[in-house]
Amino acid sequence: MDVVVQEFMNQAKLGAKQVHDNMILFCLLSANTASEKFISLDDALQHHGLRISEISKGGSVPELRVTNPSEHMVLLLDGEELVGAKQNRALNTTVLLAPKSRTSIPVSCVERGRWNYSTKHFESRSRTMNANLRRSKSMSVNDNLSRTGRFDSDQSGVWNEIDRKYARMSVNPSSTMAMSDIYESMKSSSEGYMQTFRPVTGQIGFIALIDRQIAGMEIINNYEVYARSHGKLVNSYVLDAIETAGLNSQTGQRSLRLRAGNFLGRLAESTVEERRSVSLGQDLRVHGPKITGCGLSYQNEIIQLSLFPNGHKSGHDSVAPLRRASSRRKSSQTQFHDQTDDIIID
Numbered sequence: 001m002d003v004v005v006q007e008f009m010n011q012a013k014l015g016a017k018q019v020h021d022n023m024i025l026f027c028l029l030s031a032n033t034a035s036e037k038f039i040s041l042d043d044a045l046q047h048h049g050l051r052i053s054e055i056s057k058g059g060s061v062p063e064l065r066v067t068n069p070s071e072h073m074v075l076l077l078d079g080e081e082l083v084g085a086k087q088n089r090a091l092n093t094t095v096l097l098a099p100k101s102r103t104s105i106p107v108s109c110v111e112r113g114r115w116n117y118s119t120k121h122f123e124s125r126s127r128t129m130n131a132n133l134r135r136s137k138s139m140s141v142n143d144n145l146s147r148t149g150r151f152d153s154d155q156s157g158v159w160n161e162i163d164r165k166y167a168r169m170s171v172n173p174s175s176t177m178a179m180s181d182i183y184e185s186m187k188s189s190s191e192g193y194m195q196t197f198r199p200v201t202g203q204i205g206f207i208a209l210i211d212r213q214i215a216g217m218e219i220i221n222n223y224e225v226y227a228r229s230h231g232k233l234v235n236s237y238v239l240d241a242i243e244t245a246g247l248n249s250q251t252g253q254r255s256l257r258l259r260a261g262n263f264l265g266r267l268a269e270s271t272v273e274e275r276r277s278v279s280l281g282q283d284l285r286v287h288g289p290k291i292t293g294c295g296l297s298y299q300n301e302i303i304q305l306s307l308f309p310n311g312h313k314s315g316h317d318s319v320a321p322l323r324r325a326s327s328r329r330k331s332s333q334t335q336f337h338d339q340t341d342d343i344i345i346d
Contacts, residue, residue: 091107130239292309
């Protein structure tokens with residue numbers, strides 16, 4: 001495991017759980033966050049003059065241009081949706097924009113039935129790609145990085161998964177087959193989830209379970225930016241949870257806490273590849289037998305991580321035992337802090 005990732009996870013803490021219907025969040029807490037300061041996409045768009053536009057008048061589906069006129073570094077999240085211009089897009093990777101910069105960013109189309117200007121510049125909404133789609137998209141980006149060194153996704157795969165999402169959720173197809181229309185159609189169904197899953201003091205992320213199975217983990221290593229992004233990250237899991245809401249009952253808190261801790265332990269079995277990011281920092285790609293994901297580090301500190309089970313869409317993850325520190329094996333060095341005891345994850 002990458003030293004930067006290991007050092008970060010050693011000081012994280014698994015906090016309280018929040019539950020609504022078939023979805024559980026375990027809050028991830030930290031006493032410290034990244035020393036380098038940055039702001040969110042929404043903050044930059046609303047208060048600091050950030051502009052996102054097509055790469056040219058004619059446009060190019062897999063890339064956009066971002067102009068950051070401010071003195072701030074700006075965090076754009078993997079899967080974050082950009083609405084407007086010639087068609088809606090979503091980020092293929094997390095990007096930390098440099099101050100006073102102009103950057104080309106890699107994106108995927110999430111609205112294939114439109115190719116005409118609705119606005120000059122892109123806007124942000126309180127959503128990202130749903131978690132299952134981000135997992136499969138991340139895996140295709142990983143493959144393309146290995147083969148070509150480019151942050152390209154499988155665009156046909158993205159479109160096909162959006163089509164399947166329409167079908168699975170019984171949403172009437174829209175004229176443009178936009179991902180955003182699925183979110184809008186499920187807004188009333190998501191209200192109970194979103195009202196339950198609120199950020200807490202000291203939170204930098206969460207581990208999500210749907211139908212008792214691990215769905216993924218999200219981290220933004222800055223209290224303010226995490227709090228501002230909490231809703232759109234949670235919403236991406238809620239959209240997946242709604243598909244099976246009411247069909248399954250939850251198990252006890254302790255067994256699910258073990259499952260969440262076990263998922264973090266998969267990092268110790270994984271390889272983290274580093275390469276130059278689109279702008280500032282190092283792009284991180286996590287590969288393991290039971291875990292996959294991506295993230296970003298800067299100045300030897302974790303900035304962002306998204307991790308998913310490396311399996312089928314249900315994200316099933318078996319529960320393995322966790323041993324207390326008194327019985328640790330010397331070969332295992334990944335320490336993770338529970339809210340009640342210090343434990344070692346195998």
